[in-house]
Amino acid sequence: MLLDRALMELYEKLRETYGPQRWWPGDTAFEVMVGAILTQNTNWNNVEKAIGRLKEHDALEPERLAALNDEELQELIRPTGYFRQKSARLKRLVWWLGETCDGELELLDQWPTDELRQELVSLRGIGPETADSILLYALERKVFVVDTYTNRITVRHELLDPGCGYHDLQLLFTDHLPDDLELYKDFHAQLVQVGKRHCRPTPVCDGCPVREVLGEPTLEEDF
């Protein structure tokens, strides 16, 4: 079908432009989960600072992080912004890990993806994107991650209507791409790369590789 081809062409173009992204950066599944929360509406540079501080304090494993009091944790993650909210979100994630697998993340391998996703989004502070990032990059589940850039790109190029929901965006990709975990991982990463450079609230169309595949965007108002 037409969309299948267009999406794969887009992916090939992006990969050719930016190279394989090897996402998610992080040494352990837990580090990936922590990063997924810390990066909410936040530049990755700031997240790296916070992760580095957590590592310095040996706090990048569930038990050690749980042992920090709120003020200590907030201070370590301060560079990411929203540090009061995010410290609570991290604490809730760690609590949940304790309840479900006693902090042994390998035990989550037994769980069906749907159930894991339901559990994750039921935690306050973990929405659809954060849950899916955790599922895809920390737990290696075949889930396509949708973010602001994915939204802008598809809407500006009229692949979907403005106002489409998270699930609609997800289906656009899962319905039209091969069932391939590594493709899901790298495609999302590529969309972020091109998004940062070209798909900002006010588009920076000059030299955008997306245009070469999907044509000129219809210039909607900023979002």
Added chain:
DNA sequence: GACCAGGCACATC
């Protein structure tokens, strides 16, 4: 100084 970042929850209409 303004704009923006790899969101989410909650209030209000």
Added chain:
DNA sequence: GATGTGCATGGT
């Protein structure tokens, strides 16, 4: 169900 607002630091 759509729309608006608070959360907060740091880079460009």
